[in-house]
Amino acid sequence: MKALFKILLIIGLTCANANTKQNLNINQVDILQSLDIPQNFTHTSYYKDMKKSITKRQIDDFVRVLRAGYKYIPILKTSVKSSGLPEPFFYLAMVESGFSNKVVSNAKAAGIWQFMAVTAQAHGLKIDKYVDERRDPIKATNAAAKYLKGLKSQFGKWYLAILAYNCGDGCLRKAIRNAGTDDLTTLLDPNAKYLPDETRRFIIKILRASIIAKDSEFILSRDANILSTQGQKLTRVSVPGGTTLKQVGDSVGLSVKRLKEENTHLNYAFTPPNSKNYHIYLPESKLSIFNENFKPIQSNNKFYTYTVKKGDTLLNIAKTSGVSHKAIKEYNELQTSIISINQKLIIPRSDRNKIQSYVVQNGDTLEILSKRFNVAIKDIKEANALASNDVLAIGDNIVIP
Structure with a gap:
């Protein structure tokens, strides 16, 4: 009886493993089909070598990157799906930046999708002294989807859109022209070098990440839950332009440092003052x-x-501008009062902080100026760092708050 039970158990496990392998093979074919890659690509050395490279170390690295970018995963997966992009494009972002919004390439590409400034602005992202929306997870994902769809429309296949995203549409057109075909196997030829090394590795990395996500060892691990869109999420709220993160943080019990980490698209600790909201x-x-x-x-x-x-x-800058020392430090995220020549500071300005320059005339006194401009003597003295016994000299330049 025991022997029979063992035989049945072995048969059951064998069938389960066979079904798992069959499902994984189906998943792998689905991945290729979603990117318009012919199924016979699985017989190429590129694909076989890529499959062999999926080791425990590769899976561990995959998990490490997921853990680092966990807070963006729900946003990215939802945005990729709603935009109509094939699922593997989620892993394009993973390969580009490791889901880090702080990464800047040697070529000055920035954000999760590693946009160059010109390409980003051409697809609706704002880049100015207040914001860099290449680091905005939702807006940048929408821009990337728009860009990739444009590349797909131009070249006709999703895998070609991936290649063009990395090397540029001009580079890809030249590669196709030289190769005489847009066949992926031909374009990946390392001897002919139709494409740059980086671009050939780029699409292989995306395929490998997509396949690891379907790997049985990963699926059965607790880390597979990280890929769920049900994890910790970020939500977007609207505030008036010029709102400081401290104002928001005080209302919800979060530090400015924490909010800055969630809002890397803001160049300063406040929203753009030139926007209504x-x-x-x-x-x-x-x-x-x-x-x-x-x-x-x-x-x-x-x-x-x-x-x-x-x-x-x-x-002195605080006194001259009529803005408190503390406010300038807050708006510029200064940890100390040390500043350096040519450093640029953002100075908030409102009606009550407006100042005007004034040249002291014969007979002027602090009392006379106080009455003339309806400003308290102490405010004039504070704005000009005057001591209690200072006397105004004819021709002196002072400021009136």
């Missing part, structure tokens, strides 16, 4: 408390850029 990202768990506690401040605040000159100190 702008969006920031919060952990979804904070949405209800944000809606309850955050009180938007609609103001006409504007900002200007000040270039530090020789002899400037943060205190």
